[in-house]
Amino acid sequence: MGIKRHRPRILKVVVTGPFEAGKTTFIRTISEITGLSTERPVSDPEDSSSGRTTVAMDFGRVTAAPDLALYLVGTPGQERFEFMWDILAEGMLGYVLILDPMRPGSVEEARRVRARFEELGDVPGVVAINKFVGVEHEVLDEVRRRLELPEHVPVVIADAREREAVKCTLIALFDALLVRLESGPRTRVGTGEVG
Numbered sequence: 001m002g003i004k005r006h007r008p009r010i011l012k013v014v015v016t017g018p019f020e021a022g023k024t025t026f027i028r029t030i031s032e033i034t035g036l037s038t039e040r041p042v043s044d045p046e047d048s049s050s051g052r053t054t055v056a057m058d059f060g061r062v063t064a065a066p067d068l069a070l071y072l073v074g075t076p077g078q079e080r081f082e083f084m085w086d087i088l089a090e091g092m093l094g095y096v097l098i099l100d101p102m103r104p105g106s107v108e109e110a111r112r113v114r115a116r117f118e119e120l121g122d123v124p125g126v127v128a129i130n131k132f133v134g135v136e137h138e139v140l141d142e143v144r145r146r147l148e149l150p151e152h153v154p155v156v157i158a159d160a161r162e163r164e165a166v167k168c169t170l171i172a173l174f175d176a177l178l179v180r181l182e183s184g185p186r187t188r189v190g191t192g193e194v195g
């Protein structure tokens with residue numbers, strides 16, 4: 001007589017954002033498995049600190065509870081791989097939008113990414129400011145204003161290399177999800193279940 005094993009529920013979270021924002025790093029920091037990454041050398045090495053860029057997707061896994069696993073799916077940041085967004089967003093529970101406020105054009109690009117992700121699913125999103133050194137409340141206000149974020153969208157400062165910061169970002173996303181679920185039957189939320 002064997003021990004009965006239940007398959008864990010799987011919830012999918014997409015990690016998106018502009019080129020070089022820190023999406024791959026965010027997933028690597030928290031993933032329990034080495035994960036899949038489709039990084040290739042960038043064509044313009046001056047434009048990238050690591051010299052590598054995601055061309056299809058990143059993938060990581062986190063056990064949230066004994067019967068609950070999160071699949072973290074990272075998008076490519078370069079515009080020419082944007083066709084992957086629709087595929088990767090399928091069935092997402094929510095998304096994390098990472099941006100680097102110090103990189104020229106990153107906030108404007110984040111605005112465009114967010115507009116597209118809002119179309120791709122009626123799910124909550126959280127904005128994570130990465131690579132930031134400076135006065136925190138100023139950057140929080142500025143990003144909120146420039147992205148024209150509604151009040152219910154959480155914005156956090158999170159160093160994508162730090163596990164605790166990545167965890168807090170994911171918790172902010174789940175809090176936003178709970179608020180949605182509690183806000184009544186008119187709000188539709190994707191199931192996020194992929195298996």
Ligand SMILES: Nc1nc2c(ncn2[C@@H]2O[C@H](COP(=O)(O)OP(=O)(O)OP(=O)(O)O)[C@@H](O)[C@H]2O)c(=O)[nH]1
Nearest residue numbers: 019020021022023024025049050053054077131160
């Ligand atoms: N200083 C600093 N560097 C970071 C941080 N997060 C990522 N980086 C570095 O920034 C570079 C880009 O990080 P990635 O995680 O590859 O960024 P990405 O968003 O996946 O990039 P693309 O796939 O090309 O769009 C790498 O050299 C990282 O080591 C951070 O919080 N602080």
Ligand SMILES: [Mg+2]
Nearest residue numbers: 023024053054
């Ligand atoms: Mg990447």
